[in-house]
Ligand code: AMP
């Protein structure tokens with residue numbers, strides 16, 4: 001078991017370079033503050049503009065630590081840890097955790113179970129939770145799959161009950177949800193321009209301080225560098241892919257951390273990466289993971305029947321698919337003209 005992917009750090013660097021402000025005049029909005037921190041198992045970097053920027057980023061950092069304290073799968077005091085060690089008994093949870101879990105159950109239903117928050121024991125069996133990688137045999141996976149399934153979660157009036165053998169994790173959605181909470185916090189405290197990078201999950205607030213859109217580089221996980229540049233205002237932009245965390249066996253076959261809930265094995269849908277752009281970080285985060293499981297055709301059908309987000313899909317065959325809502329805002333890098341680009345229409 002050899003390699004482990006660490007592309008998100010690269011992505012962060014790229015995004016920061018592209019998002020620097022230009023032509024800033026010494027107005028209140030051009031007062032800049034920046035904070036770097038490690039939370040939710042990843043490096044985060046927050047940049048905000050305005051008279052209250054510094055004060056608000058300090059509060060945002062505290063908020064992230066609080067949310068991590070609630071949703072960490074390893075911290076013994078977290079709501080998620082208590083739920084996972086409840087031995088089948090009901091557990092009382094606060095409103096934020098209830099809202100998050102309720103959101104994941106809704107999304108699991110909407111995606112026909114391609115999103116499933118109950119895969120933690122299977123992630124552990126593969127070693128993704130410890131980095132001690134191994135390939136579980138089919139019998140082991142079958143047994144573990146018997147204790148998965150979002151429909152076995154009961155959530156009622158601030159109380160959650162899951163079967164004794166089940167464990168949940170919010171790894172596919174927690175950072176996006178946290179991005180929403182921070183964006184609301186900053187916006188309601190007079191911050192009109194900010195870029196929150198939660199480990200490659202980007203939440204933008206407003207425009208750059210000079211009024212122009214944010215310029216985000218979309219990482220090419222295969223060749224390195226950026227596929228292209230996306231212009232956005234007041235949106236979340238979140239990417240998932242098998243390149244983020246993986247190992248290889250002795251034959252060079254790759255196994256990654258995004259699982260197909262129907263098999264318990266790494267999802268092999270022909271996609272290399274999925275970027276989702278939308279108004280809500282929680283939706284973008286959850287869907288980037290889920291559309292990666294679904295693959296091009298199912299993801300396109302899902303987009304057509306929902307249409308409240310946009311996406312960029314990169315396939316194993318060097319094809320780039322982009323939904324029409326953001327096609328005009330994306331410019332393919334000249335270095336990537338070996339990719340064919342197609343627009344997905346309604
Ligand atoms: P992300 O980086 O947002 O794509 O999330 C990846 C994480 O989501 C993994 O590390 C797992 O914790 C979790 N996960 C993997 N597969 C699924 C799935 N099919 N549905 C929900 N969560 C998943």
Ligand code: MG
Pocket residue numbers: 171172173240284285286287288289
């Ligand atoms: Mg996700």
